[in-house]
Amino acid sequence: MLEAFDLSGRVPKGQYSSLIEPLETRAGELQREVRNKGKSVIIVMEGWRGSGITEMINLLQPVLDPRGTRIHPIGEPNDIERDHDLLWRFWARLPAYKQTAIFDRSWYTATIVEHYESDQTDEIPASYIEDINNFEAQLISDGNLLLKFFLHISKEEQKKRLARIKNDPFTMQARYLRRKEGIYIVDQDFTLIDRMLMKTDMPASPWTIIEAEQMKYAYYRILQTFNSVVECWLLEKDGGQIETTHTFQIKSMSGHEESTLLQRADLTKSYTRNEYKPILQNLKDTLHSLQMETYKNLIPIIIVFEGWDAAGKGGCIIRLAESFNPRGYVVEPIGPPNDWENMHHYLWRFYTRFPRKGHITIFDRSWYGRVLVERVEGFCTESEWQRAYHEINVMEEELTSNGTVLVKFWLHIDKDEQLRRFNDRENTPEKNWKITPDDWRNREKWDLYEAAVNTMVRRTTTIDAPWTVVPANNKYYARITVLETVVSAMKKKLKELS
Numbered sequence: 001m002l003e004a005f006d007l008s009g010r011v012p013k014g015q016y017s018s019l020i021e022p023l024e025t026r027a028g029e030l031q032r033e034v035r036n037k038g039k040s041v042i043i044v045m046e047g048w049r050g051s052g053i054t055e056m057i058n059l060l061q062p063v064l065d066p067r068g069t070r071i072h073p074i075g076e077p078n079d080i081e082r083d084h085d086l087l088w089r090f091w092a093r094l095p096a097y098k099q100t101a102i103f104d105r106s107w108y109t110a111t112i113v114e115h116y117e118s119d120q121t122d123e124i125p126a127s128y129i130e131d132i133n134n135f136e137a138q139l140i141s142d143g144n145l146l147l148k149f150f151l152h153i154s155k156e157e158q159k160k161r162l163a164r165i166k167n168d169p170f171t172m173q174a175r176y177l178r179r180k181e182g183i184y185i186v187d188q189d190f191t192l193i194d195r196m197l198m199k200t201d202m203p204a205s206p207w208t209i210i211e212a213e214q215m216k217y218a219y220y221r222i223l224q225t226f227n228s229v230v231e232c233w234l235l236e237k238d239g240g241q242i243e244t245t246h247t248f249q250i251k252s253m254s255g256h257e258e259s260t261l262l263q264r265a266d267l268t269k270s271y272t273r274n275e276y277k278p279i280l281q282n283l284k285d286t287l288h289s290l291q292m293e294t295y296k297n298l299i300p301i302i303i304v305f306e307g308w309d310a311a312g313k314g315g316c317i318i319r320l321a322e323s324f325n326p327r328g329y330v331v332e333p334i335g336p337p338n339d340w341e342n343m344h345h346y347l348w349r350f351y352t353r354f355p356r357k358g359h360i361t362i363f364d365r366s367w368y369g370r371v372l373v374e375r376v377e378g379f380c381t382e383s384e385w386q387r388a389y390h391e392i393n394v395m396e397e398e399l400t401s402n403g404t405v406l407v408k409f410w411l412h413i414d415k416d417e418q419l420r421r422f423n424d425r426e427n428t429p430e431k432n433w434k435i436t437p438d439d440w441r442n443r444e445k446w447d448l449y450e451a452a453v454n455t456m457v458r459r460t461t462t463i464d465a466p467w468t469v470v471p472a473n474n475k476y477y478a479r480i481t482v483l484e485t486v487v488s489a490m491k492k493k494l495k496e497l498s
Helices: 016-036 053-063 088-092 107-115 126-141 155-164 171-177 186-199 215-238 273-296 313-321 367-371 373-377 382-401 415-427 429-434 437-444 446-459 475-497
Strands: 041-047 069-073 100-104 145-152 207-211 301-307 329-333 360-364 405-412 467-471
Touching: 016 053, 016 215, 041 053, 041 107, 053 069, 053 100, 053 145, 053 215, 088 107, 107 126, 107 186, 126 145, 126 186, 126 382, 145 215, 155 186, 207 215, 273 313, 273 475, 301 313, 301 475, 313 329, 313 360, 313 405, 313 475, 367 373, 367 382, 367 446, 373 382, 373 446, 382 405, 382 446, 405 475, 415 429, 415 437, 437 446, 467 475
Parallel strands: 041 100, 041 145, 069 100, 145 207, 301 360, 301 405, 329 360, 405 467
Antiparallel strands: none
16 A cells, blocks of 8 residues: 555745645634534644644644644553543544544544554454444544544655654654654564555545654645535535445344333333342342452443333342442443533544543443434434444443453333332332332333334343343342342353453
8 A cells, every 4th residue: 555655745945935825724614514514624744754644734833723732642552441442542532523623633543552562473363453444433423523643754754753752751752652662663664564555445434644754745635625625525524325334234034023022021020028138138148259350450340220110220230239349330320411511423432431441331321322222212313213222232242351340230111110100109209219200101101112112122132241131120120130140250251261
């Protein structure tokens, strides 16, 4: 890929200002137009060491509105970032809608430095490439604009530039890049970088290779590309065309397939109070011990609770949390996104809540709201919730492939049991706070929610992140099932590590 580029490009002498000024003016106008569309611009700057990334960002920065632009120099991850998967810190830095982010190095450099350890091969493992492509696909499918630049120079030019910047402590996050000797050195790492660029040069997020032997020409090419890409993006938006290259197509299922999953749950299963209490105490003791072991082994754990209103999520969470040391877990109750959260990709607010290594996060409702309440109530478009099944699967695969234990529960009750619990809440003063008009409104859409739940469970059950549908007409049985499932998942992960 890189060998095909001619590095002799130059801006003709005396023409630089006349070429650059109109491009800079237009770039500022286009940034404002994107902002008016309510989406963000994400610019990735990668390149060989000494290729001029810092210089390009310094030139580009005053062209863009500083009130809506943030530069992210990517260097050594801190302790909190190391306690998450590699892409977490980039999710946390994504710009709000209407904002622009420029990444001075990015997830590409982080992937090589943090994960690519062998000096004997010219290939980055396919799983890392897949993670990057999936990450970028999610950004684009949310309607945002992603531009990726790689600054390319010859090994002779690089040698001269590295000699000039040898003692500059800020250039290229030098200490971070030196963790892998030879990274981004043309004559040592050419094949690795070239193959990385080829495998991540996707139709919806292509690379632009910038010939950077001459700084003026490199800046001219960056402005030219920025303006061209943004103009095409805006034209597509104004034309109301569907971005089919950005959208994951979901194959429809027949009504028969969709209607059977919840019906399989045996709601007659139960425990008496006398049976329940000793089993519960034994499970709590076991969970307390397992928490110590997973903490020592730096295993992050995420437990997701979804279910019908009044299905008993709160009671299950209380019994589960009572088993753990409070310094090692947190319960995240998830309601409607606030204004700031609405300014980001819908998964952003969950990434920022994921646990550190050795810690446990319990989600009382979760990212599945996109394919449940948001789908049924019309808070998102059909293309958005259809796309979400894939996006969620990708996110969960990233979590589990990086060692996270992910346990997902759907607490299932029938309509009669829900009605009984609703009435009990309304007629019991200390339980009144648990019932709201929204609960009654949601009940009227039971059939729509049931179809959405069946689809959700079917399309987001994977080998490493399966759903457990918990029969919950009997609260004792539901609580024991939840605790037993968590115990099993924690033991399984510890056994894998032994």
